[in-house]
């Protein structure tokens with residue numbers, strides 16, 4: 001790119017780009033995934049509104065998850081599973097590359113992170129009670145069986161967001177894909193496996209169920225009065 005209003009190379013960490021940041025009302029961009037943590041911290045320190053693209057894995061970063069937990073940042077309206085398509089220029093050896101409308105496009109597990117309100121996140125999930133789930137759930141892992149408790153934590157395992165029982169007041173472990181259905185008036189986020197200091201054995205994986213770790217769980221509880 002060429003520009004005339006900067007003296008340096010446009011690095012977001014430079015003083016002159018910080019001045020531009022401080023003047024901005026909203027920052028909208030797709031920062032390099034490798035600098036995502038640093039870029040997010042750079043936005044947060046300036047207390048700016050933002051809509052940025054990041055890798056889905058960024059949810060689990062220790063610099064990122066606390067912001068989601070504290071409702072200082074959330075995911076956008078687009079479902080977080082699946083991929084977004086990005087144009088790539090020049091030689092591309094990505095085996096999933098497709099030519100779409102004459103452009104080289106590759107699928108990337110990228111999602112929107114923002115601190116700008118949107119209506120979807122205030123729509124509560126429509127859920128069945130525990131008894132209804134056991135009777136009617138479309139998931140064979142749920143139907144006709146009890147919800148299981150973890151071996152090493154007082155919470156039940158809920159392997160699908162649509163199987164969260166509406167009448168359970170205790171703590172539940174849910175998949176990360178819960179986040180695009182999360183409504184802060186309906187549930188509170190208590191933590192994530194990686195961030196529970198009292199359970200260091202969970203680091204980088206989920207709690208144990210029947211002696212085996214469950215891959216990455218967000219720990220939630222129903223809001224009182226819901």
Ligand SMILES: C[S@@+](CC[C@H](N)C(=O)[O-])C[C@H]1O[C@@H](n2cnc3c(N)ncnc32)[C@H](O)[C@@H]1O
Nearest residue numbers: 009010011012013014017029030031032033035
């Ligand atoms: C994922 S790309 C997005 C590019 C652009 N938004 C677009 O759609 O064409 C990330 C961009 O950040 C630039 N970049 C890398 N390190 C940077 C830094 N420290 N400061 C500013 N930009 C940087 C890269 O050169 C790249 O163009």
